[in-house]
Each structure stands twice: as structure tokens, then as C-alpha cells.
Amino acid sequence: MIDLHTHSTASDGTDTPTEVVDLAVGTGLHALALTDHDTLAHLPEARAAAARVGLELVSGCELSCDSPAPGTMHLLVYFVEDDGPLAGRLAELRAGRDARNERIVEALRGLGIPITSDDVRARAHGESVGRPHIAEALVDAGRVPDISGAFDRWLAKGRPAYVERPRLDAPEAIRLAHASGAVTSLAHPETLGYDDARLDGFVAEAATVGLDALEAFYSAYSPERRTQLAALAARHGLAVSGGSDHHGAHKPGLTVGVGRGDLVVDDDVLDGLRARAGN
Numbered sequence: 001m002i003d004l005h006t007h008s009t010a011s012d013g014t015d016t017p018t019e020v021v022d023l024a025v026g027t028g029l030h031a032l033a034l035t036d037h038d039t040l041a042h043l044p045e046a047r048a049a050a051a052r053v054g055l056e057l058v059s060g061c062e063l064s065c066d067s068p069a070p071g072t073m074h075l076l077v078y079f080v081e082d083d084g085p086l087a088g089r090l091a092e093l094r095a096g097r098d099a100r101n102e103r104i105v106e107a108l109r110g111l112g113i114p115i116t117s118d119d120v121r122a123r124a125h126g127e128s129v130g131r132p133h134i135a136e137a138l139v140d141a142g143r144v145p146d147i148s149g150a151f152d153r154w155l156a157k158g159r160p161a162y163v164e165r166p167r168l169d170a171p172e173a174i175r176l177a178h179a180s181g182a183v184t185s186l187a188h189p190e191t192l193g194y195d196d197a198r199l200d201g202f203v204a205e206a207a208t209v210g211l212d213a214l215e216a217f218y219s220a221y222s223p224e225r226r227t228q229l230a231a232l233a234a235r236h237g238l239a240v241s242g243g244s245d246h247h248g249a250h251k252p253g254l255t256v257g258v259g260r261g262d263l264v265v266d267d268d269v270l271d272g273l274r275a276r277a278g279n
């Protein structure tokens, strides 16, 4: 078993890269990808920790993309080079995050909630700061009981403190990933907000611009849904990926490797991605 979707303190997870590696080993995994948002800063520590315990570490990250979908589009990137063209673009994306975060804090202050950017930064431990850190500040200020409450009340798309940020469009993200030695997988396809017919059309289109895989084996989906998504990937000639989307305390109840207990991502999933990368 493997887990190809996890987050650490390099972005919006609450476990350090070393802790995530140790959790993976504790579950008996053979390979792990840390896929922090818009950064590769987790890689040196993760590689060193994985080497110590003999775990295979896949170099990854997760990107948010502009898309015509009503929901959100995230792309997972695997086998990425630390010094490729994607790394440079990530720095610009993080600057866009920082400016967006300031505007969210201003919006919250306008709503009578006096948190500061320092409060937010104090909750982040890496260079990629995001809405979960703002949510944590809101929880600590006693404004909501938990992180998901902060999203539901203020931070989610359509809520009063939601602010857009610059994102890559999907073809550009895929091109940058390929130019950096990587392959891409459409993360948690249901968050696009499409019904099955539209999802099929979206995946067909994404395949024509070079998408490599679909995250069929996602912790939040039922076993039946995972099988359906794997079939969707196969229909379009795509590989599959899978993982828990572990964020530590920021997404309670998700265990590295097994998600909510029923996730199984076979080792051969990684072989399929490797074949797409030509490795």
C-alpha cells in the first residue's frame, strides 16, 4: 500500500514532513508522496526522513487551477524536479496567496472580527500560508468551534470573507509540470462540482492537454465511487492515483495510508504513474 496525497507543515498540514513519513511507516506503506500546496519546501526533510527508514518518497506538490468548473480544480504533481520551471512559478503563486490572505483578514475585520495577519502567520510553519491557517486563528479566537465551521461561515467560496487568488490555468500547470519532469493527476475530481456527464467531458478535454491521471482512490469517496472513477480514467487512457489527503489536525479523522479506514492504494498505482513519466 502507498499514499500519494498528504500535507505537512510546509503548507496547511499540522505534522512535519518527518512526522508524516513516520506515520506512513507506522501504517506499513511502501511509498509516500507529500503534496504540499504551492511549495516544494517539504522535499529535503521528507527525503532525509524517508531515506532513514527505507520508505520510497515521491516528489510531489498540489496546485490549484483556474477552470470553467463551478467548484474547485486541484492538480497533483509527481516526480517533480526541485529546480525545474514549476518551482519558479510556485514562488509567484505563494506571493498571490500572501496578498489574498491579507485581503481575507481585512474582510474579516470589516465583519467585526479583529484577527491580524500576524495571528495567521503565527499558525503557519512553512512558506505556503493558506485559509486553514486563517481558520485556525478564528478557532483560537473563539469565533467558531472548528476549522470546517470557519470555512462554512466565512472562508469557503460564496461565503462573506472569500477572496480569489491568482491560479495557473490547467494547460499551463500541466505544461510546467511536464517541463519539470513530472506527471499530473486531477485531485479529488468531485470537488469540480460536475455531474458524471460533465465530469466525463471535462476529463476528456483535460486528457487532450496532457493530463496524465485521475485521483480515483480518494479517502472521502466510497469504494464504489473509487471504482467508477478508475473506470473513467481508463476510458480516457489515463492512469490513476490515490491518497488520504491527510492534513493532521486541520482535517481530523484522516489517517495516512488508510484515510477513514477503508482506503487502499496498491503499489501498482505508482508503477502506472511512473510509466506515464517514462521512468
Ligand code: AMP
Pocket (backbone or CB within 6 Å): 012, 037, 064, 129, 130, 131, 132, 147, 148, 151, 152, 156, 247
Ligand atoms: P487555500 O489553498 O489557502 O485557498 O486553502 C484551501 C485549503 O483549505 C484546501 O486545500 C483544504 O486543505 C482546506 N479546505 C478547503 N475547503 C475546506 C472546508 N470546507 N473545510 C475544511 N478545510 C477546507
Ligand code: FE
Pocket (backbone or CB within 6 Å): 007, 012, 037, 247
Ligand atoms: Fe490543504
Ligand code: FE
Pocket (backbone or CB within 6 Å): 062, 074, 187, 188
Ligand atoms: Fe486538494
Ligand code: ZN
Pocket (backbone or CB within 6 Å): 005, 006, 007, 035, 062, 245
Ligand atoms: Zn490536498
